[in-house]
Each structure stands twice: as C-alpha cells, then as structure tokens.
Amino acid sequence: MTEVILRRGSSRRFTRKPLTFPQLSTMLDRATRGIPADFLDPPGATLLTLYVIVHAVEGLAPGAYVYHRRDRSLELLREGNFRNQAGYLGLEQELPAEASVNVYCLADLRSILTRFGNRGYRAAQLEGGITGGKLYLAAYAERLGATGLTFYDDAVTEFFSPHAAPKESGVLRTGKSVMFLTALVHPARRRRS
Numbered sequence: 001m002t003e004v005i006l007r008r009g010s011s012r013r014f015t016r017k018p019l020t021f022p023q024l025s026t027m028l029d030r031a032t033r034g035i036p037a038d039f040l041d042p043p044g045a046t047l048l049t050l051y052v053i054v055h056a057v058e059g060l061a062p063g064a065y066v067y068h069r070r071d072r073s074l075e076l077l078r079e080g081n082f083r084n085q086a087g088y089l090g091l092e093q094e095l096p097a098e099a100s101v102n103v104y105c106l107a108d109l110r111s112i113l114t115r116f117g118n119r120g121y122r123a124a125q126l127e128g129g130i131t132g133g134k135l136y137l138a139a140y141a142e143r144l145g146a147t148g149l150t151f152y153d154d155a156v157t158e159f160f161s162p163h164a165a166p167k168e169s170g171v172l173r174t175g176k177s178v179m180f181l182t183a184l185v186h187p188a189r190r191r192r193s
C-alpha cells in the first residue's frame, strides 16, 4: 500500500489506449466499499451516486453510465463518443477529453440538507473527496493514472439528466450536484516506482 501511495501523483499526459473492463470494475468497486463516518450509517451507506463517461474501455460501449453499487454494475444511459462534451464539462480542458474514463461523484443535496442541515454539504464533499482519493489509489495500484478535475456543476447535472435530475410534473427539478470528478487514464510515461 505504501508503494502505491508513493507512486500516486496526478497524471498530466495520457495515451488513448483503452483500459480493460476488469481494471475499470476493480477501480469502481474498491472506491465504493464504504467509508467509516457517523453520517454514513449503517456501515456501507453512501450520500453519492457515481456517474461515468466512458471514452475507451475494452468491451464497453463509449457513453454515459450510472454505477449501481449494490450489484456493482454499470447502467448505460446514453451511448456515444462524448470526448468533446467531457472536455467542455471539465472546464473546457483537454484532460477530461483525453482520459479513458471520467467518474463524477454526485449528491442529492436537497435530501441531504433536509436530513443533516448545513453539515450535509460538508459531509457530501468529504465523501466525494475520499471516493476520488480512493479512485486515484485504485488507478495507481492497477499501474494506471488518475487526475482530479474541476467542472461546470450545472452542465454536468444536465449532461446526466434526466437520471441526475428527474422531471417533476414536466419541470426539471434541481437534481444532484457534483462533488468530485476523477479522470482515469493510461499515463503516457510510466513513473518510476
């Protein structure tokens, strides 16, 4: 584990070589096995939903997905090559367009704030940050790379809608908000370990 932590460091240059499906499955699974926290009760509970844009994964159609933790499955929301859109959503940068996969941690703040008050926002941010950190470590354990990214909040919610913001009597309601974005990548040059 210490070796993985030392190897960790944000990737800045990638290749477009696809990840394998087992690599992606392992990273998503290891990042979502629960965090011990008083606001995540019972153990294994989560405030987040993970949404994924797949650009390059062997055996998986490029497109927009939602990850179901309970059965560790990816549900296809929309098939397509979304490199340009992912670049825009990631603050118009190349990194999310060039990555193999982008993982967005979203939280339904309306219900979280009702339950926890103002502390709910910090709790959702914390779980998003820890989940992003776990994705980083899982990627480096797989000898892949990762980088955290900034994003246009509302545009991400809209991209994953209606799943991320179901319509209520025909009107798009506020929906879930993004807490953290992690790009998973094939680094162009392997770091010395």
Ligand SMILES: Cc1cc2nc3c(=O)[nH]c(=O)nc-3n(C[C@H](O)[C@H](O)[C@H](O)COP(=O)(O)O)c2cc1C
Binding pocket: 008, 009, 010, 011, 091, 093, 095, 147, 148, 149, 150, 151
């Ligand atoms: C929450 C978060 C947001 C980030 N946003 C961006 C970004 O928008 N663009 C970018 O080039 N790097 C971004 N980064 C990567 C940081 O620049 C990088 O993590 C930082 O330089 C520290 O390097 P290290 O991760 O190798 O320690 C982000 C990282 C995190 C954790």
